[in-house]
Amino acid sequence: MIKLEKVSKTYRTGTFGGKLLPAVVDVSFDVRDGEVVSLIGESGSGKSTIGKMILRLITITSGRILFNDIDISTIKEGDLKNYYHDVQSVFQDPFSSYNPIFKADRIFSIIRQEFFPKVKDSQWNEKVDSSLKAVGLNPDQVLNKFPHQLSGGQLQRFLIARALLLDIKFLVADEIISMLDASTRVDVLNLLAELKSKGLSILFITHDLSLGYYISERAIILYRGCIVEMGDTKKIYFDPIHPYTKMLMASVPRLDKKWEKVEVELKAKQAEITEGCVYYERCKSPRRSTKCNLKRPDLVEVSPGHFASCFL
Amino acid sequence: MSLQIKNLVVYYQTLRGYVKALDDVTFSISDGEIMGLAGESGCGKTTLGNSLIRLEPPMKYIKGDVELDNEKLPVWNSSQMNAFRFKKISIIPQYAMNALNPTIKIGKMISELLSSRKFNYKKIKPELERRLDLVELTHDVLNMYPIELSGGMKQRMVLVLSTLLDPSLLIADEITSALDVSTQKAVAEMLVEFRNRKFVKSMIVITHDISILYQIADSILVMYAGKLAEKASTNVIVNTPRHPYTKLLISSLPKVGVRYTEKKLSGIPGNTPLLLDPPAGCRFRDRCPVAFDRCFEEPPFVEIEKDHYIACWKECTEND
Numbered sequence: 169m170i171k172l173e174k175v176s177k178t179y180r181t182g183t184f185g186g187k188l189l190p191a192v193v194d195v196s197f198d199v200r201d202g203e204v205v206s207l208i209g210e211s212g213s214g215k216s217t218i219g220k221m222i223l224r225l226i227t228i229t230s231g232r233i234l235f236n237d238i239d240i241s242t243i244k245e246g247d248l249k250n251y252y253h254d255v256q257s258v259f260q261d262p263f264s265s266y267n268p269i270f271k272a273d274r275i276f277s278i279i280r281q282e283f284f285p286k287v288k289d290s291q292w293n294e295k296v297d298s299s300l301k302a303v304g305l306n307p308d309q310v311l312n313k314f315p316h317q318l319s320g321g322q323l324q325r326f327l328i329a330r331a332l333l334l335d336i337k338f339l340v341a342d343e344i345i346s347m348l349d350a351s352t353r354v355d356v357l358n359l360l361a362e363l364k365s366k367g368l369s370i371l372f373i374t375h376d377l378s379l380g381y382y383i384s385e386r387a388i389i390l391y392r393g394c395i396v397e398m399g400d401t402k403k404i405y406f407d408p409i410h411p412y413t414k415m416l417m418a419s420v421p422r423l424d425k426k427w428e429k430v431e432v433e434l435k436a437k438q439a440e441i442t443e444g445c446v447y448y449e450r451c452k453s454p455r456r457s458t459k460c461n462l463k464r465p466d467l468v469e470v471s472p473g474h475f476a477s478c479f480l
Numbered sequence: 481m482s483l484q485i486k487n488l489v490v491y492y493q494t495l496r497g498y499v500k501a502l503d504d505v506t507f508s509i510s511d512g513e514i515m516g517l518a519g520e521s522g523c524g525k526t527t528l529g530n531s532l533i534r535l536e537p538p539m540k541y542i543k544g545d546v547e548l549d550n551e552k553l554p555v556w557n558s559s560q561m562n563a564f565r566f567k568k569i570s571i572i573p574q575y576a577m578n579a580l581n582p583t584i585k586i587g588k589m590i591s592e593l594l595s596s597r598k599f600n601y602k603k604i605k606p607e608l609e610r611r612l613d614l615v616e617l618t619h620d621v622l623n624m625y626p627i628e629l630s631g632g633m634k635q636r637m638v639l640v641l642s643t644l645l646d647p648s649l650l651i652a653d654e655i656t657s658a659l660d661v662s663t664q665k666a667v668a669e670m671l672v673e674f675r676n677r678k679f680v681k682s683m684i685v686i687t688h689d690i691s692i693l694y695q696i697a698d699s700i701l702v703m704y705a706g707k708l709a710e711k712a713s714t715n716v717i718v719n720t721p722r723h724p725y726t727k728l729l730i731s732s733l734p735k736v737g738v739r740y741t742e743k744k745l746s747g748i749p750g751n752t753p754l755l756l757d758p759p760a761g762c763r764f765r766d767r768c769p770v771a772f773d774r775c776f777e778e779p780p781f782v783e784i785e786k787d788h789y790i791a792c793w794k795e796c797t798e799n800d
């Protein structure tokens with residue numbers, strides 16, 4: 169479905185773009201047909217940047233992204249519409265996707281103008297109704313309302329319904345439920361699971377690890393733009409290899425277990441990126457040595473399908 | 481008893497009438513207690529926190545008493561509350577991170593705040609620096625502007641600032657929600673550390689994330705649609721809750737190790753009622769799987785076991 173090959177993104181920042189900020193570094197992974205892959209990492213680790221590159225909202229600095237074996241950077245502007253027929257995203261904050269002065273269902277008419285100008289009214293309304301029902305909303309209750317008359321969960325599901333109108337194959341879901349209440353979260357998660365069973369592939373971006381576990385078969389742990397570990401979700405959660413993943417798993421607030429005393433290193437987060445291991449500054453592993461700071465460890469396959477980037 | 485609230489009613493005044501966001505709330509917090517306050521978005525958590533410290537329009541005090549360390553708080557009079565704010569009772573507001581004045585350096589802001597309360601910055605500075613060390617912030621932050629701090633640094637800064645005068649009660653409103661798991665853990669543990677060191681006597685920690693409360697709170701109070709539903713020790717709320725809403729809320733939480741293919745979780749069907757015109761009787765009635773005739777009357781918030789309070793006819797009647 170989607171394949172990333174050594175993808176990097178370097179932002180130019182500062183006045184005149186004089187400073188370079190490597191936000192994503194040599195990232196390779198794939199999402200297979202009907203698979204949900206979680207992309208996990210702390211704030212600023214490059215998760216949204218990856219999502220935006222897949223949607224061609226920003227350029228790729230180096231590397232390739234393939235959608236069904238086609239290099240997406242070769243798609244011409246005129247053919248992008250076809251790409252967006254297959255690939256869509258839903259972003260973090262549902263409220264920012266709506267204009268408060270228009271009714272919320274305006275997001276559907278925009279899709280209609282763009283993609284289905286020839287479809288008749290009755291046929292279109294049927295299509296909207298069925299995609300609203302697919303996301304568990306009652307069309308009579310939610311259509312013809314202003315954004316403030318709907319709840320966050322309802323607005324979020326509206327956005328997913330919009331993506332469904334296009335009969336998409338791949339969805340980038342960027343933190344779509346962290347804003348929602350516990351009970352609404354579960355509804356949206358279950359909805360994603362159902363869509364997946366119908367063949368949709370999903371890149372599920374989150375920093376809430378229990379949500380990632382609930383829904384995905386594989387997980388990717390990102391730290392400062394680099395993949396530090398990736399593999400089967402169960403292995404990543406219960407048998408992590410990388411010191412960063414271990415620290416993350418120990419920090420997850422759980423309802424069946426109290427936190428153990430592990431030192432959380434707060435100070436070193438802003439350290440400069442060096443030639444060496446990206447986690448060097450914060451690493452508390454007994455394996456850590458000065459060697460780690462000289463050369464970056466490769467992402468190696470430790471057991472079938474389970475990759476980690478640490479000198480073992 | 482550190483905090484005692486009796487029959488507190490606070491509404492929002494709107495053009496279309498009162499929004500009944502806090503309706504007849506009675507509970508207390510002991511010395512040293514960290515009480516978590518949980519419930520769905522819009523149930524009144526922030527309203528409760530703000531009522532205790534800054535009750536200003538469009539909020540309207542209707543009735544009720546608040547006592548802190550056996551002294552009555554004039555919550556209905558915002559200017560009289562000045563004498564208590566920051567010194568006796570302090571709040572870290574929801575979205576505090578973005579509320580810091582971006583044009584003033586942090587050190588200057590603290591010094592201005594202290595002198596407005598007739599305290600001497602120079603005298604307090606050594607203690608301030610000790611506390612910065614404790615939350616692992618360098619003393620340099622005092623010379624920085626708020627935008628130079630990351631989210632986690634800001635929250636730790638605000639924690640130090642709001643407890644600098646050793647208040648009796650600290651209200652922390654969603655201070656960990658925007659942080660990633662490792663920073664979240666660090667900040668949450670600092671709250672406990674501040675209580676243990678007696679920088680604050682007791683705390684109300686507001687969050688919709690019950691798994692964080694399970695780590696740090698002594699007790700949890702669950703609200704639903706402007707009313708109290710249940711209060712008990714953290715362990716009881718998480719493992720053996722009695723209120724139908726609490727039960728559904730806890731069971732809807734995804735846990736590490738639970739996958740939809742093995743155990744499908746379910747949300748709570750239905751929506752929370754509008755607080756402009758809430759239904760009479762139990763406000764959870766429409767969504768409650770065990771509702772019965774009696775629920776058209778309002779259930780009182782009563783103690784069913786020691787330190788376990790609940791507002792539900794089903795649970796009280798069965799005990800009679």
Ligand SMILES: Nc1ncnc2c1ncn2[C@@H]1O[C@H](COP(=O)(O)OP(=O)(O)OP(=O)(O)O)[C@@H](O)[C@H]1O
Nearest residue numbers: 179180181189191210211212213214215216217218
């Ligand atoms: N348009 C931009 N110009 C310059 N730098 C940017 C831009 N967008 C993002 N960055 C930087 O790139 C890095 C990665 O950002 P990104 O938004 O991908 O992180 P994220 O993992 O999605 O974080 P969050 O969890 O906070 O959403 C950050 O350091 C960010 O400041």
Ligand SMILES: Nc1ncnc2c1ncn2[C@@H]1O[C@H](COP(=O)(O)OP(=O)(O)OP(=O)(O)O)[C@@H](O)[C@H]1O
Nearest residue numbers: 492494499501520521522523524525526527538755
């Ligand atoms: N200024 C206001 N005017 C009118 N109604 C308000 C106002 N502020 C809040 N409300 C209403 O009061 C109720 C309680 O709001 P409150 O902010 O206390 O909820 P909360 O539990 O803190 O929610 P969240 O988890 O989203 O922060 C909500 O129904 C809200 O719509």
Ligand code: SF4
Nearest residue numbers: 445448451460478479
């Ligand atoms: S390579 Fe070295 S510094 Fe990096 S995570 Fe492994 S042990 Fe730690």
Ligand code: SF4
Nearest residue numbers: 762765768775792793
């Ligand atoms: S009082 Fe009735 S409706 Fe309310 S929670 Fe109890 S059983 Fe359910």
Ligand SMILES: [Mg+2]
Nearest residue numbers: 215216217342
């Ligand atoms: Mg992001």
Ligand SMILES: [Mg+2]
Nearest residue numbers: 525526527574
């Ligand atoms: Mg709130």
